[in-house]
Amino acid sequence: MNDDSSIVRLAAMIREETERLRPGDRLPSSRELMRLHGVSPVTVSRALARLAAEGRVITRPGSGTFVAPAVARTGGTADLSWQTVALGDRVVDDTDVIGLLTPPPDGVIPLTGGYLNPAMRPSKALSGAASRALHRPDAWSLPPLTGIPELRGWFAQEAGGDITPSDVLVVSGGQSALTHAFRALSAPGTPILVETPTYPGALAAARAAGLRATAVPMDRGGVRPELLAEAFAVTGARVFFCQPTLHNPTGATLSAERRGQVLAIARAAGAFVVEDDYARYFAAAPAPASMISMDAHGTVVHINSLTKVLAPSMRVAGITARGPAARRLRASQIVEAFFVARPLQETALEFVGSPAWPRHLAGLGVELTARRDTLAAALTARMPAAEIHLLPRGGLHLWVRLPPDRDEDTVVEAARRAGVLVSPGRIYYPAEPPGPRIRVTHSAALHLPELVEGVRRLATALEGP
Known part of the structure; x- marks a missing residue:
């Protein structure tokens, strides 16, 4: 033996x-x-x-x-409670974000989410672009660590101004860009200023980086410059996160004048502005120039993602910065992920350089306008007690204030039971919300009749028992 x-x-x-x-x-x-x-x-x-x-x-x-x-x-369940002590008290909370990413159950109408529904995605054209990209001899080779030059050049052109390809870093989607920016520009334990309300994914990324999100109020024109200046002075923050075009969730767009004021205030405070330009391709009318195109001092770190406008798995974004901030962002990318997979970069470049790209944008603009108008009309007719914050010049969402006597969580849960999903307003605030709100999305429903039916179910839930 x-x-x-x-x-x-x-x-x-x-x-x-x-x-x-x-x-x-x-x-x-x-x-x-x-x-x-x-x-x-x-x-x-x-x-x-x-x-x-x-x-x-x-x-x-x-x-x-x-x-x-x-x-x-x-082999039963082990006692892992010791990890609580080892991990410490820092929490990475995905609760608010994962709710926006979870597909709805069968028979439930989604009036929430951040992506185009399958019928609105250019899936066939994307498949063609991927096929062409994969036939390139170097499709599977190591790409330049900052991104393939032609794609960086395209992102630079989209940003405008005097931005060059060398200012751009290709990363894995807008959420990754936010994570890189927050970690690169702020130290754990320091404050970061955010519009209030604001995108829950940004709040989650800031908290995961150990930052303290501090709210700066908005009006229908966007962030209020005088309160931004006050917040910088009071907190000593060195970063302001904003979505100046079709802000999520309110739909507000900063005028050129306010963009200039925000830049001047941030520069005076010696601070960065992280410009999340996620909705630049969802505008029904031309938006003002990007803030980075107006910036001559390296104040703005600009993010432009292809994910929302194309498909959830097109996780390609450009993050633009200059000076030491750019060098730190590049180091963060290399340490965390090395680079974005070359086949995905090549596919993105193939698509945006093809006739399918302008065709997609033109058709998308028409469809989103029809959906916005249909949603607004249905909400006005079915839910007169609720108030639409504003009718945005494009975008994917409407921000709705519920009657003050309604409990937001109760309405959202009643809507779910009635077969429709909406986003609770509380997840968009870094602190206590000012009252019951919901965000209602028009891009996730399959078609206009389903959108109208979703509002009917929502109205039933709002009426309550």
Whole structure:
């Protein structure tokens, strides 16, 4: 009998013995096992090591070998509570974000979400672009770590102004860009200013980076510059996160004048502006120039993502910055992810350089306008007690204030039971919300009749029992 088979055989016999004993019972000593089974010290040692790895025995040097507790022996749920102490009190909370990413159950109408429904995505054209990209000889080779030059050039052109390809870093989607920006520009424990309300994914990323999100109020024109200046002065923050075009969730768009004021205030505070330009392709009318195109001092870090306008798995974005901030962002990308997969970058470049891109944008603009108008009309007709914050010049959502006597969570839960999903307003605030709100999305429903039916169900939920 060779050594390996002796180990297996001895381990099997000891395993059977542990089943007959109680947790904590002492097993025969190594010397006794050698005598009983006629094996070498090495065989005994390795057999016991195998059983210890299985969680069946515990070896205590100088005391002997004992039957392990039942949970460890049977493979039941282990007590992992020790990790709470080891991990500390920092929490990475995905609750608010995961609700926006979870597909609705069958029969439930989604009036929430951040992506185009399948019928609105250019799936066929994307597949064609992917096929062409994968036929390139270098499709699977290592890309430049900051992104393939042509794609960086395209993002630079979209940003406008004097931005060059060397200012752009290609990353894995807008959420990744936010995470990189927050970690690169702020130290854990420091404040970050955000519009209020604001995108829940930004709040989650800020908290995961150990930052304290501080609210700056808005009106229908966007963030209020005088309150932004006050917030910088009071908090000492060095970063302001904003969505100046078709803000999520309110739909507000900053005028060119206010954009200039925000830049001047941030520069005076020695602070960065993280410009999330997520909705630049959802505007029904031309939006003012991007803030980074107006910036001559390296104040703005600009994010432009292709995910929302194309498909959830097109996780490609450009993050633009200059100076030491750009160098730190590049280092963050390399340390965390090395680079974005070249086939995905090549596919994105193929698509935006093809006739399918302007065709998609033109058709999308018409469809989103029709959906916005249909949603607004249905809400006005079915829910007169609720108030639409404003009718945005494009975008994917409407921000709705509920009657003050309504409980937001109750309405959202009643809507779910009625077969329609909406986003609760509380998840868009870094602190206590000012009153009951919901965000209602028109891009996730399959078609206009489903959109109208979703509002009917929502109205039923608002009426309550």
